[in-house]
Amino acid sequence: MATARKRQVSLVDTKYYHCISRCVRRAFLCGEDRVTGKSYEHRRQWVEDKLLALAKVFCIDVCAYAVMSNHTHVVLYVDDKKANRLSDKAILIRWHKLFKGTLLTQKYVQGERLDKVEQLFLTRTIADYRQRLADISWFMRVLNEDIARKANQEDVCTGRFWEGRFKSQALLDEPALAACMAYVDLNPIRAKMANTPEESKHTSVQKRINAAKDAKQPKQLARFAGSPRKHMPKGLPFELRSYLELVDLTGRCMREDKRGYIALQTLPLLARLYIAPENWLTLTTQFTETFKGAVGRSNTLDSYYNHLNAKRRTNISHCEQLLG
Numbered sequence: 001m002a003t004a005r006k007r008q009v010s011l012v013d014t015k016y017y018h019c020i021s022r023c024v025r026r027a028f029l030c031g032e033d034r035v036t037g038k039s040y041e042h043r044r045q046w047v048e049d050k051l052l053a054l055a056k057v058f059c060i061d062v063c064a065y066a067v068m069s070n071h072t073h074v075v076l077y078v079d080d081k082k083a084n085r086l087s088d089k090a091i092l093i094r095w096h097k098l099f100k101g102t103l104l105t106q107k108y109v110q111g112e113r114l115d116k117v118e119q120l121f122l123t124r125t126i127a128d129y130r131q132r133l134a135d136i137s138w139f140m141r142v143l144n145e146d147i148a149r150k151a152n153q154e155d156v157c158t159g160r161f162w163e164g165r166f167k168s169q170a171l172l173d174e175p176a177l178a179a180c181m182a183y184v185d186l187n188p189i190r191a192k193m194a195n196t197p198e199e200s201k202h203t204s205v206q207k208r209i210n211a212a213k214d215a216k217q218p219k220q221l222a223r224f225a226g227s228p229r230k231h232m233p234k235g236l237p238f239e240l241r242s243y244l245e246l247v248d249l250t251g252r253c254m255r256e257d258k259r260g261y262i263a264l265q266t267l268p269l270l271a272r273l274y275i276a277p278e279n280w281l282t283l284t285t286q287f288t289e290t291f292k293g294a295v296g297r298s299n300t301l302d303s304y305y306n307h308l309n310a311k312r313r314t315n316i317s318h319c320e321q322l323l324g
Helices: 042-057 080-085 088-096 103-109 116-132 136-155 174-185 204-212 240-255 268-273 277-285 298-307 316-323
Strands: 016-022 060-067 071-078 167-170
Touching: 016 136, 016 174, 042 060, 042 071, 042 136, 060 174, 060 204, 071 136, 071 174, 080 116, 088 103, 088 116, 103 116, 174 204, 174 240, 174 268, 174 277, 174 316, 204 240, 240 277, 277 316, 298 316
Parallel strands: none
Antiparallel strands: 016 071, 016 167, 060 071
């Protein structure tokens, strides 16, 4: 039986989560139908556009993504503090970009006066919306439902587009986050859909590389804030340049189909995370095959499972072996 989503999300332990959605009709719904020859590649752009649009509405940042032919990978950062800081009106304005809301929420946004009873119901509604805007289940639900609706309309059919609910993994520390992001960004290369990261269409790494050419970071994605420190600004705890170099070197090794040694001095980010090069290649090519639940070092896993009161603790041996 699948684990309830609330039993997998612990914002006390981590704000980072890896989400995977897979098509029901895997062969061609997001790619090319080998039988008819019809291409559905344009749907990958649907997913990318919707994903980045939702990042502007939800209090959830997109750290990495890859839209493949039959599935999507997304690494998300839940900014619940931002959701709590937003005013009531700001929450409603954001929600109305996705849904109509209620008669009371519409009246409030338009500046109409509400009596005490209406205000009471409005307060409860706003609290619900505030929680939803920092909820990965709602984020993925809005993303996947919109794509499914458009695809079914194009195919003139009904029924499921996605294979059940999306899968999620908690990324509990820096090594897990870095490995998962690199795994996601290198998915097209591993699937032989691209030769280099900059040629990997519909991925976060391509968007980051294009922006980096102008010494910028894409506004739609979570920013790289640099090395972790005591007063850490919001953003990914890595240097952008180091991360891109790491992805490029890893991708090169994967294309050559080698699992050989990569000198630590050429990989400052990898050295700082204390991950052995041979383990890094395993992590970035077999992340979802190796880990079926939360990912992190032993101490972070213990804290995560304790907060969730979980009796069954998966991935312990694999995390100890590969992450130390």
